[in-house]
Amino acid sequence: GAGVSQSPSNKVTEKGKDVELRCDPISGHTALYWYRQRLGQGLEFLIYFQGNSAPDKSGLPSDRFSAERTGESVSTLTIQRTQQEDSAVYLCASSHRATYGYTFGSGTRLTVV
Amino acid sequence: GQQLNQSPQSMFIQEGEDVSMNCTSSSIFNTWLWYKQDPGEGPVLLIALYKAGELTSNGRLTAQFGITRKDSFLNISASIPSDVGIYFCAGQENTSGTYKYIFGTGTRLKVLA
Numbered sequence: 001g002a003g004v005s006q007s008p009s010n011k012v013t014e015k016g017k018d019v020e021l022r023c024d025p026i027s028g029h030t031a032l033y034w035y036r037q038r039l040g041q042g043l044e045f046l047i048y049f050q051g052n053s054a055p056d057k058s059g060l061p062s063d064r065f066s067a068e069r070t071g072e073s074v075s076t077l078t079i080q081r082t083q084q085e086d087s088a089v090y091l092c093a094s095s096h097r098a099t100y101g102y103t104f105g106s107g108t109r110l111t112v113v
Numbered sequence: 114g115q116q117l118n119q120s121p122q123s124m125f126i127q128e129g130e131d132v133s134m135n136c137t138s139s140s141i142f143n144t145w146l147w148y149k150q151d152p153g154e155g156p157v158l159l160i161a162l163y164k165a166g167e168l169t170s171n172g173r174l175t176a177q178f179g180i181t182r183k184d185s186f187l188n189i190s191a192s193i194p195s196d197v198g199i200y201f202c203a204g205q206e207n208t209s210g211t212y213k214y215i216f217g218t219g220t221r222l223k224v225l226a
Contacts, residue, residue, distance in 0.1 A: 004155070031212065042119075042201060043216040044155070056213055091155050101146045102214075104155030 006107035012111045016038045021077040025094030082112045119217030132189040134220040142204030145185040150199045
C-alpha cells in the first residue's frame with residue numbers, strides 16, 4: 001500500500017482481556033517498529049523487526065506483550081490480560097532500511113476500561 | 114523508556130515569527146530526525162540528518178546535526194497557523210545492531226494568527 005496501515009484505529013477492551021493490534025507496513029520495507037505513546041507523552045520504543053526476526057525486544061514492558069511478523073510484511077502486537085496502564089496509542093512504523101527515517105501509521109488507540 | 118531532552122516543552126508564537134527548538138542527549142547518535150505530529154495522526158518525517166555538522170532545509174524548516182553528535186536544532190521561519198502541532202526529535206543509536214530511534218519529549222507549538 002501507499003502508507004503504513006494499522007487496524008483497528010480504535011479499540012476499547014475490558015481489563016483482563018487480550019487484544020491484537022495489526023500493522024501493514026509499506027510494501028518492500030524490511031524494518032518495522034512498534035512504539036507506544038501515552039496521552040500527552042513522547043514515543044516509547046517497544047520492538048524492532050528486521051525481516052521476520054526481532055533483534056531488539058528491549059522495549060516490551062512485560063511478558064504480557066509480544067509481537068510477531070510474518071512474510072516480511074504484516075506484524076501483530078498482542079497484549080495479554082490487558083491492564084488500565086496499557087491504555088495508549090500504539091504506533092507502527094516501517095522503513096526501507098533500518099538506518100533511514102521511518103514512516104508511521106496513524107496508530108491504534110487502545111482504551112482499557 | 115529512554116527519551117531525549119527537548120526544549121521548549123511548549124510555545125505560543127505570533128504568526129510570522131521564527132521558531133527555534135532543540136534536542137539534547139547524553140549519548141552520541143548517528144542520525145537525527147525531526148517529526149511533526151498532528152492530533153489523531155502518526156508523526157510525519159520533516160527532516161533527516163545523517164552527518165555531524167550537517168545543515169538541511171525543507172521549505173521554511175531548517176535543521177542541524179550538532180558537531181558533538183549529542184544535539185540537534187530545528188528552526189521554522191515565518192510561522193503560519195498550520196505549523197501548529199507537536200514536534201519530536203529522534204536520535205538513532207547503532208549499538209550491537211540495534212537501529213531503534215529514541216524520541217524526544219516533544220515541543221508543542223501553537224501559532225496565534
